[in-house]
Amino acid sequence: MPDSLVIVDGVRTPFCKMGTDLAGLSADDLGRIAVNALLTRTGFDPALVDEVIFGCVCQPVEAVNIARVIAMRAGLPESVPAATVHRNCASGFEAVTTAAERLQSGHGSVFIVGGTESMSKVPLLFAESAARKFAALGRAKGFGAKLGALAGFRPWDFKPRIALRLGLTDSISGLNMGETAEVLAREFKISRSRQDELALRSHELAEAARARLAEEICPVYGAKHAVVRDHGPRNDQSMEMLAKLKPVFDSMHGSVTAGNSSQITDGAVALLVMAESRARDLRLKPLGRLAAWAYTGCDPKRMGLGPVSAIHKLQKETGLGMENVDLFEINEAFAAQVLAVLQSLSGIDDKKLNVNGGAIALGHPVGATGARLTLTALKELARRNASRAIVSACVGGGQGAALLLERI
Numbered sequence: 489m490p491d492s493l494v495i496v497d498g499v500r501t502p503f504c505k506m507g508t509d510l511a512g513l514s515a516d517d518l519g520r521i522a523v524n525a526l527l528t529r530t531g532f533d534p535a536l537v538d539e540v541i542f543g544c545v546c547q548p549v550e551a552v553n554i555a556r557v558i559a560m561r562a563g564l565p566e567s568v569p570a571a572t573v574h575r576n577c578a579s580g581f582e583a584v585t586t587a588a589e590r591l592q593s594g595h596g597s598v599f600i601v602g603g604t605e606s607m608s609k610v611p612l613l614f615a616e617s618a619a620r621k622f623a624a625l626g627r628a629k630g631f632g633a634k635l636g637a638l639a640g641f642r643p644w645d646f647k648p649r650i651a652l653r654l655g656l657t658d659s660i661s662g663l664n665m666g667e668t669a670e671v672l673a674r675e676f677k678i679s680r681s682r683q684d685e686l687a688l689r690s691h692e693l694a695e696a697a698r699a700r701l702a703e704e705i706c707p708v709y710g711a712k713h714a715v716v717r718d719h720g721p722r723n724d725q726s727m728e729m730l731a732k733l734k735p736v737f738d739s740m741h742g743s744v745t746a747g748n749s750s751q752i753t754d755g756a757v758a759l760l761v762m763a764e765s766r767a768r769d770l771r772l773k774p775l776g777r778l779a780a781w782a783y784t785g786c787d788p789k790r791m792g793l794g795p796v797s798a799i800h801k802l803q804k805e806t807g808l809g810m811e812n813v814d815l816f817e818i819n820e821a822f823a824a825q826v827l828a829v830l831q832s833l834s835g836i837d838d839k840k841l842n843v844n845g846g847a848i849a850l851g852h853p854v855g856a857t858g859a860r861l862t863l864t865a866l867k868e869l870a871r872r873n874a875s876r877a878i879v880s881a882c883v884g885g886g887q888g889a890a891l892l893l894e895r896i
Contacts, residue, residue, distance in 0.1 A: 491763040493588040494774035498863035503755040503851040504719035510754040511608035516551040518756035519558035519604035525706035526758040538596030540570035543579025543603035544855040578889035580858025597763040603856035604756035612648035661788040666737035669822035680743035683823035684730040687748040694721035694845025748823035753851030757859035775866040780892040792825030794888025795880040810835030814874035819881035820846035
C-alpha cells in the first residue's frame, strides 16, 4: 500500500473582513506569519521540508509564485522549492492533495501546505484603452510629445475596473458568484427566511466556538494592536437584522444578501503534512490522514452544487456511506448554495454539519478556505474522539471538491 499523507498540525491567522484589521498586510505577509507560527508551534526543523505548496487565487504581481516568497520570508532554506496552486475556492484543498500526489509519485515526503489571500489588496485596474494611452505617454520623447500624449486622456480613462468583481465573475456563464446562488435559490425554491436562518446558525455556532477556534489561531501583530480572533462572527446577529438587508445580486426578485453570503476576507493557513511512515520515524502524532479525495466539474451557472458530485464521487470510490461520516464541513459560499447541496444529498445530519460555524460568519479568504476546513475538521474530530470527516467546497467556474479525512 502507498504511504498515506498525514496532517501533523496546522495554524491560521485570524480571518478578518476585507478592509479591516488585516488590510495592511499582503497575502505573502499573511502566509509568512502562518508558516512562522506553524514552525514555532511544532518546533519542526525547516531543513526537513521537501517542498512548500500554497494556494492563492488573487495572486499579487509583486509576489509571483507566492509560495516561494512565503517560504523564503519564513526562513526556510533556499534549497527548499515551492509551488503556488490555483483551483479557485478549492485552492487550499489543492495544496493538500498536490502534496499527496507528490508523495505518491516519490517526489518528497514532508511538505508545508496551505493557502493565503488578501482580498483587501486586490488592485483596481485601468481599462485597456487607458493602458494604451499610458504606454504612449511612456514612449513619448520631449515635452511636446508628452503633452500631446497627455491631451489624449479623457475623464473616463481614470474610471477603475474593480479586479475583485471581475475575479468573482465566471467568464463562461457571465454570472458572478452571487448570481449563481440566485439561480439555485430559484431552482430549489429556497426562501429568503431559510437562507437567513442558516446565516444566523453560522454566527451562533461560530460565537459559541470562539474558544475552540482559538486553538487554530496565531496572533497577528499590527501597528496599533494584536489581532487574536476572527473578525466576522457577531454575537448580536438576529433574524430581524438579517431581514433588513436588501438583495445584492437581484434587487427586484432576489433573496441573496450580504448577510446570507460568505464574507470577503483576508487570512492564511499553514499545515505541516508528511508521509505517515515519516511521522512515525519522527515520533510525531498526527491529527489525521488524507484518506481520499475527489474533484468534479459541473454547470458553471450552478457552480454551488459542486459538493454534490464531488461527495458522490468520493462515496463511489471509497464505498463509504453518509452514516459512517462523523463530521461534514461544507463551505458556506452562500446560504442558498449550502441549502441546495443539502437538498441534493441525503443523509447529512444537521448536528454534524459546520458545527463551529462556517464562512458566512468566519469568512472566505478564497485561497485559504480549503486548508481552514481541513484544519477545523481534524481538530473537531479529536475533540469528539470521532473517526471521519468530509470537507467540501463549491468552486467558481463550475467544479466541486471533497476530501475524506480520518483520525489516526
